[in-house]
Amino acid sequence: MMSHHGEARTQTPTLNLLGLACMRSPDMAPEDGRAKVQTNGSSVQLWEYAQDYRPRIVWPPEGPGSREDDEFDPEDAIPAIRQSITVLTENALIEPVFQEMCHFSKLGMLCTAVLFRANYERSMLTTSLCGHEKELYSLALQRLPLDLSNPRLSTITKLVAFTEIMNYEFYAGKHSSYYTHGAQAAPLVRAVVGSNTIDLLNLSGEQTFDVRCFAWCDIFDSLATSRPTHFTYTSDLESPGEAGTTTEDKGVEAIFGCPNVIAVLLARTTALRHTRISGEERTRKGVELEHLIQGWQFSLPRAKRSCMRVARVAVQEIWRHAAILYVHHAIFKSHPSNSAVQGSVKNIIKISSVVSPGGNPDCFLQPTYFIAGAFATLQKDRQMLRGRILGSGNERCLRDLVTTLDEIWEETDKTGRLSNWSKEPQSFAF
Template structure:
């Protein structure tokens, strides 16, 4: 129990001896709820916890540091020169590869510096922390065979971690991850690999490396996928055996895809690992993204590359931009993908219920972007999305199945039927029809969503099967809310709207925050939050949204949700999230 402050105690006494560092610094009571205590959640303060490993000898003097750097959405531009090693120039990034104490039990690597020149050979590996406990070690004696920036390994010294306390505190104020990934003791952690698919993936990586002897940089991308697989693919257990080959093909498609994949890997590590090296990782991710952009224009004009190969590079670039919150670049590159998708599909109509296979990942990725971008910006979709929904509603048909690698559900979690209806809702929104006809068709779409029977993706674990049913129910009500928003123009007091908001909140309470499937439900949480009226509902949905992960796009959604609530409360009417131009958010 916290001790009361007394005059004899002075300012050195804290009210929560085992609470988070933020509460202890402010001498506030802390409920010690990890990863974010209630007080920090309410005050939107970064919730920082001391190292769980007392043997590490690391203690943060929270009373001795006062510098606080505010988080900005465009944090990709954060300068990292303060944490660069001695003798490093602005054109050279210093990527420190270590683990902060107690975060994971993976081996600690040295540091690698990335030169920005494209005209020199690669002499090492831009390692993002590949550990012997996460991937098999295979001896590669050959030299890398691509034209990439040189990397060199150095041995960290005491100067690399000078003023450690200040660096840790500034990092925490800047980035404050809500989800630490991989979780501590991740090899045996139920959230890390609930399907038990990682051994299959590791075996396929071992076989591929022995057969192909790829460059060392490829192992960094494999580390990224092995660490974040359940956060990248919704039904990640569907493809572990073929995933390594797929990654290898994408990695070697073009320099654009290569640099973009490496940039995304560095970005994820900077977002999810608790380390003082976050600023350096972010700088490295930004540099790799710049290299990908330099290559992109030439690749798009290269007649020797197929439309599929060009789209691969563009998709990897857009993937980075989405997670980094680079909205303008993300939307502009989405437009460039339109003719490529038309060339691949041979038409401007897509049937999500029959686009299947990991080879069609690029098309499915872009189709989902097209649908979500239309919802976020109130513009028509670039493609028509037509499927036989009446047949899909019938149990036992090929279109009704959810366990196949088709459409977008196995990747992003949204049921394919709901995705098609979302696209058709956007299409109806922009159709040249009388408002009465639009409303009539909108009611039909709502009834179609309500009558759809849940057919969840399969899973080995019963708990995951149950939570995936819950995730489908969340998407059902998100679809209903979007129909009310785009077509029926309903306000927050509409009975159907109130019912869907409450249903999403109730179902979300059964899902563990930040894991699979919860991390794939940011869009439903945002839409439900848009319609939330009382402070309790808003607090719950805001917490669920920001608890989905640490990406800048999530922080941007939360920031916009706060603004929408202020505008709604001040004007007395709902303010659409898509009214401002240029777009202020991306789904």
């Protein structure tokens, strides 16, 4: 517990991280009468609903070397994960690393670990885990002002702490706190990068990881809220050397799967949306953006196996069409029946069939499914996109996306026009 003496040492519970990661979710059918869904308001609140309709994924896969094993881990990441878990559970090795971190950051990581265990482990511990998660989060919020005012902590260390707690708030569906902390983190990012502009195509390496995570949040928070970004995103897309190459650790693509060029063009679309120019000039520039998105030649993605390479090519095209839809939403204010809009919706649905539901890289595509879903007019298309979001995981944030889509569809069907998905209080985050 935290002492009343300000900077006194905070004691956090010791968790078995090996147990957190190496858990097994039995493929059990929903029990009759168990899932009672409350959909009034802005979200689905019952944990039982998520448990009964969770992705049917058994971890780890049954047999080493089996086809299922290959599909579950196409990039051979599990050995590295197991090695990391082993290191994390050796207190003598990990404690010096923790000593260099904010208490706020430690608590944020523990919140996320407990949240994921509570979401995916069907056991007698679930209720106590949920209570423990809330206690850790409360302690994290108490530590925040103390850590931010501590002169011994560097700016990047404080930014790391925000990254950790925002990660938890995103998955837990704590949208108000998530957006508030994003705004609080912006000055720290500004101090780290030294300006109000960020060039995603020139950000690489471990030392820029948290800045890139913030840039992703900034760009996609603006998509969700219809507000300007905190930073200006400037990248020379016309330079083949800048935009035409793909590296394993560059921009946001290596972290979140969205092509860096698309992230930059989404930021440009948001900037155009909030630029004070005439409607005619905004439309003209919007047409230029749409043509640039349509004609962009992506670099061939890298992957160890052909199945993942094909999936990543599909992901690039899905993001292309999502970016086109965002231009129509933010700049053109297009009706859902617009032929270009419906073409992109159909393409996202068609191309997504190449990507296995619920795994990597499908788990990063919820924003694209949401944007396509907002424009979808046919019930079968809506239900397909709704199912892809729900099939991505057990987290509250996914249920909030689906609840928002349900509200958009209801209003669209009543009014005959696309409903604005950005409302106060904000009911979802990308």
